[in-house]
Amino acid sequence: MEPKEDFKRVEDMALTPVTEIDIRELAEIFDELDVYMSVYLPTASREDEAANRAFVDARRRAIEVALPQDLKESFGETMAMVDDHLFWRPVPGERGRIVFASAPHRLLHVYRIGIDPGRTMVLDTSPFLLPLAKLRDDYMDYGVLLLDSKEARLFCVRSDVPLEMNHLSTDLMNKHKKGGWSQMRFNRLRKGAIKSFLSEVVEDVQESCSRHKTRGIVVAGPGDAKNQLVEMLPAEMGKKVLGIVDLSIDTPEKNIVEVGDEIALADERARSIERAEELRAEIRKGGPAVRGVEATRDALSTGRVNVLVLLKNASVPGWICERCQLLEARKKPQETCPTCGGPTSPVDVVEELYELAERTGAEVEFVEEDACLASSEGVGALLRY
Ligand SMILES: [Zn+2]
Structure with missing residues (x-):
């Protein structure tokens, strides 16, 4: 889905609580091509600023080299769009900044936040939301x-x-x-x-x-x-x-x-431990719960997931069809999608599952550590039925 027209949100001076960022709306957006840029930067100190410049430069070069010729121009336009916003002087209390942008889709979101989001810069077919989702889980109001x-x-x-x-x-x-x-x-x-x-x-x-x-x-x-x-x-x-x-x-x-x-x-930690225990109990007695990437993906795509439970460090390589959203874990992308012939791209399957959960209105819980979850690639779900 494309973003709504004039999907532009730039707060010049104010801090935005992470709970106020409309992550559901962002999760709806995707394209067949790599045109969405997501940047997370810490902004608390002068040293951060110097390190940010070096980091963004290095990532910009790395992304450019890896892009096919026909996407280089739109990438350049998106970079030009975000450049200033990335390095604005921080306002009092600001400790981090999150930017989502796409020149072809006229999307620009700039958020100054009061917490350190770490350093990430990704160009993908949709906004990269996992780091924001984890912050929201830890920093609920x-x-x-x-x-x-x-x-x-x-x-x-x-x-x-x-x-x-x-x-x-x-x-x-x-x-x-x-x-x-x-x-x-x-x-x-x-x-x-x-x-x-x-x-x-x-x-x-x-x-x-x-x-x-x-x-x-x-x-x-x-x-x-x-x-x-x-x-x-x-x-x-x-x-x-x-x-x-x-x-x-x-x-x-x-x-x-x-x-x-x-x-x-x-x-928050106590609540996630409770969720992980609930998941384990349901699986043990054959209740409405699943674990592992494939079972969770199938439950999500049929709208049966009540709570998606993810290990915080879970990450599973795979690929997605950018047209019909067919999702396969642990495999190199096929040239074209075997179902619809659409274009495919490599993805972190966990990010895709997260977006699917947001789109279908499922709750998401991140768990620090859990042996049962760890043995199923860090992915499981409590089902509605
Ligand atoms: Zn397909």
Whole structure:
């Protein structure tokens, strides 16, 4: 499928959370020819910039040599289109850049992101999405609620960039002088004031969480207010608490993200281990699950996959027919497709399976390590039926 007209997205200055990039739309796009360029670069430091220039130059030469004559011109045009965008000065907080481009299809996407995406440059028949997909799996948005008994700050952390959504505070009992009350009465009033402040915070958090799709929320702060708040959360919200940590109320944003990341990433790891276990269990008892490239490919192409489970480092060489999308693993491409006579090209079969999953609305889970998956080339799927 060709991209929609004027498929051009260039954010001059703003950072884009990886969760905001429309990967589904990108997964729809492909051509019979190698006309889509995908570039991932780290942009955090000066050294990165020098290394990026050397890397892009070397890749440009290597791609050019390998291209057939009739594609060299469009490749040159695509390079001219992206050149500036690759080496723009980074904006504050930017740690990486992702560019998808094709001059023949007038496609140009430039994303500045807050995380390091590694260094990749690929010219292919479709945008290369696996690195982005892995980032999205690790860096799903999450919330951090930092609070004590009289102040609460709610952050949404998107691709390592913290946005302060809300700041609530109360002066509790300061408007009344302690004098004149018995200690007991003062304590009782104070407790009541804290409780009503915390219920206000709960409402706030609920409202924010219903507006944003997040992995969950980290509750942090000094003292006991955070535990009190967690107890007050409705059951549905309670399930979204990723962790409770001790943290000073004036912790700088950078450290809030560090602490939050550790907890959010641990949660992501636990979820992928659960998925891998579920897959193993279904396979053991002959339930709706498959493993291995061929079985997974067939399930995907008939729309039966609920969750595609991939080992993070999985990579299987093979070829695809650029016309009918026939996909074969572990074989050198045939000159033309045996089914439809269309042009073929060598591919990483895992990338193709990923794109197929996106197009058919399947969920995708990346797993760090798993012996069962490893024995089936890192590929498996939980099926709808
Ligand atoms: Zn074909």
